[in-house]
Amino acid sequence: MKPAVRRQLQDIGVQVDAEVYPNVFNDGVMAPKGSIVDRETLGAENYDEQQGPCRSAAGSWQGAAGWQRSSCRSRASCNTEPSSSGRLRENYLGQLDAVFAAYPRTAVWTSNEGMWLAVDSAVLSGLDRKAAFLIAVPFRHFQPIRAWAFWATAVSRTWIGPRHTNAVDGSICAFNPSEGTWKVGGDLVALIDQYTMWVFCQLHLEVIGWWPGKQTADFIYERLTELKHNEWCGCRPDAGRYAECCKKSDLAADRFQAAMQFVGGFLKFKPRKPPVSVSRLICEGGEPPVFTRARPDPMLFVGSCLFPAKVDGKLSGSAAWIMQRFDQTRNR
Ligand SMILES: [Zn+2]
Incomplete structure (x- = not known):
């Protein structure tokens, strides 16, 4: 990592x-x-305007049977009745121009049940790798959006986790769904910004050694095995640093019982990792996984999350944050 990039990270x-x-x-x-x-x-290393906003949008992605793959501003037409899912579909498809503008290296596949977005994010200018997101966007209200993140270089794809990923599919847990940071039907660019922020925190953990910012970590064993002493404790929204908050009581707790609670109860004794179909798509291209009509795993709604829950029905300070977005072409 270049010294200037590391300084930005810090x-x-x-x-x-x-x-x-x-x-x-x-x-x-x-x-x-x-x-x-x-x-x-x-972003000069990663984004060449001369080649248009879609330069590498789908270069490494193979055409997929049964899917409508679209590039910038030429989406598949749709004939849907004005149902609830139809409106959600219209909503998301209507946001694609904004997604392509904010994240020019985006590819999209659409089907009747939902769409997949493959989005590259630079994260930091001059970084020696990029983040590659795969985002499943169902057109049904009860099915949450799920996303996976990978570090991508010219020769490799590496899943980003398991810290702050969901059990057991290793999808991104960038905020607590109960806190209202982002809701179904919300701004997709804001959601991808949140994922970029989550990847930044992962990079900070890897390079600097600790997770910056408020976080949720409800399980004793999770805190013991994952939190550094100077990180914000994840037990409640207004918690202090881990060393001054729960570390002492966590260390004194029954370790076996704590492990069973997290590894057995939460993780179901399974490692957090992306489904094979997701890893295959990011590494080899091909057909995106189909959207099932089954209800999602309820475990997707809970977990260790980046931001704390609502306090007294209001958004907590960190949950309500909005990153200021700049259009670099306009500001030039
Ligand atoms: Zn605590």
Whole structure:
């Protein structure tokens, strides 16, 4: 990692940890709040406007039988009745232009049941890799959106987890669904910004060694095995640092019982990892997994999450944050 990129990572990490949220530019490039950004180099390594906003949108993705694959601004037409799911479908399809504008390296597949988005995010300008998201967007209200993240280089794809991923499919847990940060039918660009932020925190954990910012970690064993002493404790929204909050009582707790609660009760004794169909799609291309009409696994609604739950029915400070988004082409 270049020293300048590491400095960006540290600077933004310090801000995020203090609940000051960064700016995000097109292509998912994050910059510290209040910084003077060098727009000449912003995302230049990853995004070449000369080739249009769809430059690498679908280059590595093979055509998929049974799916309508679309590129920028030329989506499959749809003939749906004005049902609830039809309106949700119209809503999401109507947001695709905004998604392509904010995240130019996006590919989309649509079907009657839902759509898949493959979105590349630069995360930091000059980073030696990019984040590749696979996002399943069902057109049914009771089915939550699920997304997986991978680090992508020219020669590799590596799943990002298991910290703050859902049991047991390893999907991104960027916020607690009960807190209202994002709801079904909401702004897709804002959702992808949240995923970019989550990946930033994963990068900070990997390179700097700890997770910045507020988080949810309800399980004793989860806190013992994952939280560093200087991180915010995940037991409740207004918790202090782990070392001053739950660490002492966690260490004194029955370790076997705590492990059974998390590894058995929450994880069902299974490792968190993406479904084979998702890994295959990100690594080899081909056909996206089909949307099933079955109800989703209820475990998808709970888990260790980035942001704390509502306090007294209101959004907590960190849940209500909005990253200021800049259009880098407009600001040039
Ligand atoms: Zn605590």
